[in-house]
Amino acid sequence: MNMKSGAAANQLPHYPPDVATRLRPGDPQPRRDGVKDDIKNLTLDELTAWLAARGEKPFRARQVFQWLYQHRAREFDEMTSVAKSLRNLLHEHFHVGFLQRKAALHSTDGSIKYMFGLADGREVETVLMPGPEHITLCVSTQVGCAMGCVFCMTARMGLVRNLSAGEIVQQVVEAYTDVEPGRFIRNIVFMGMGEPLHNYENVVKAIDTLCEDHGFGISARRITVSTSGLVPAIKRFIRDGVRANLAVSLNAVRDDLRTELMPVNRRWNVAALLDACRELPSESRIRLTFEYVLLKGVNDGPADARRLVKLLHGIKCKVNLIPYNPPPGLSFERPSPENVRRFQEILLGKGLLATVRISRGLDIQGACGQLITAQTPDAQH
Numbered sequence: 001m002n003m004k005s006g007a008a009a010n011q012l013p014h015y016p017p018d019v020a021t022r023l024r025p026g027d028p029q030p031r032r033d034g035v036k037d038d039i040k041n042l043t044l045d046e047l048t049a050w051l052a053a054r055g056e057k058p059f060r061a062r063q064v065f066q067w068l069y070q071h072r073a074r075e076f077d078e079m080t081s082v083a084k085s086l087r088n089l090l091h092e093h094f095h096v097g098f099l100q101r102k103a104a105l106h107s108t109d110g111s112i113k114y115m116f117g118l119a120d121g122r123e124v125e126t127v128l129m130p131g132p133e134h135i136t137l138c139v140s141t142q143v144g145c146a147m148g149c150v151f152c153m154t155a156r157m158g159l160v161r162n163l164s165a166g167e168i169v170q171q172v173v174e175a176y177t178d179v180e181p182g183r184f185i186r187n188i189v190f191m192g193m194g195e196p197l198h199n200y201e202n203v204v205k206a207i208d209t210l211c212e213d214h215g216f217g218i219s220a221r222r223i224t225v226s227t228s229g230l231v232p233a234i235k236r237f238i239r240d241g242v243r244a245n246l247a248v249s250l251n252a253v254r255d256d257l258r259t260e261l262m263p264v265n266r267r268w269n270v271a272a273l274l275d276a277c278r279e280l281p282s283e284s285r286i287r288l289t290f291e292y293v294l295l296k297g298v299n300d301g302p303a304d305a306r307r308l309v310k311l312l313h314g315i316k317c318k319v320n321l322i323p324y325n326p327p328p329g330l331s332f333e334r335p336s337p338e339n340v341r342r343f344q345e346i347l348l349g350k351g352l353l354a355t356v357r358i359s360r361g362l363d364i365q366g367a368c369g370q371l372i373t374a375q376t377p378d379a380q381h
């Protein structure tokens with residue numbers, strides 16, 4: 001779930017040649033290895049079951065996982081503590097998937113926006129945001145997006161395809177190249193390209209690997225999945241007890257405006273969306289956030305803030321206000337700091353927990369709403 005807009009993708013000034021990139025020309029191309037599956041598409045339970053069916057003990061799966069995600073092995077032969085016969089067996093059936101780092105833009109605030117190449121020649125973007133205490137990674141879940149939010153760059157691409165679970169976790173593996181030894185990626189936000197809940201199964205599998213102690217060992221409390229409001233998928237997410245927090249992108253308090261901004265509202269309106277959110281049991285460990293992109297003169301008035309308070313009454317949640325980051329080519333504007341403050345004060349004054357997001361990577365178009373890649377012409381629109 002991301003927010004993007006703009007002119008045709010190939011006209012956008014992404015990755016200009018004068019910006020320092022950290023290409024690794026020696027990197028091999030990601031490959032499509034015949035019918036062999038990417039082993040990173042498997043959760044630990046799935047790999048354990050696969051190995052058990054071939055007479056291997058569960059600890060072997062844990063070993064392989066550690067090689068994949070902690071040592072970030074690119075070949076089975078690097079897994080020196082795994083018996084040669086097992087490495088051969090794995091090699092027969094799987095390949096180790098990885099992404100090609102095509103470009104990396106470095107922001108003055110320390111963020112890095114990557115363009116990763118996929119095995120089929122498509123591309124996705126991922127943003128690494130190092131902080132003094134924690135490192136956050138914003139991952140993509142689809143190439144493009146079908147949701148059509150009008151303020152969003154990715155929407156202009158249409159949906160090209162879902163990412164596999166392996167392609168989602170590979171973004172974390174690749175981003176680790178720029179993480180200093182001894183530091184770890186602690187927060188994962190599914191807020192890059194795509195609507196994560198539109199790729200439900202693969203996102204849930206990826207979360208499993210992210211949280212797995214023998215995988216990345218990231219706490220579920222530090223993983224957030226953002227959605228534009230796919231009501232059946234939200235209900236399923238809650239019902240399945242997925243180990244991650246949920247961020248619902250609301251952005252408007254009236255159906256007419258929300259439908260204008262986010263066509264998904266035609267299918268599931270504000271009332272249906274909030275009803276689905278009310279299904280989250282109060283004792284749930286899932287933390288619910290409503291994201292509200294503030295667009296100057298569109299949804300940033302005091303009446304909008306007061307209506308938002310009323311709508312969220314009785315829902316245990318936090319509101320994250322996001323002053324819009326205008327990408328080139330879009331007519332929406334960023335609200336003034338005074339309007340943002342006033343909006344936040346109205347929420348706080350009524351007892352709502354409301355924060356204002358400090359955008360990272362603005363100078364590299366890595367902030368919310370700014371991710372887009374040029375795709376091949378057969379992309380759907």
Ligand code: SF4
Binds near residue numbers: 145152155192194227
């Ligand atoms: S749901 Fe899709 S179109 Fe809407 S903001 Fe997210 S990435 Fe963009």
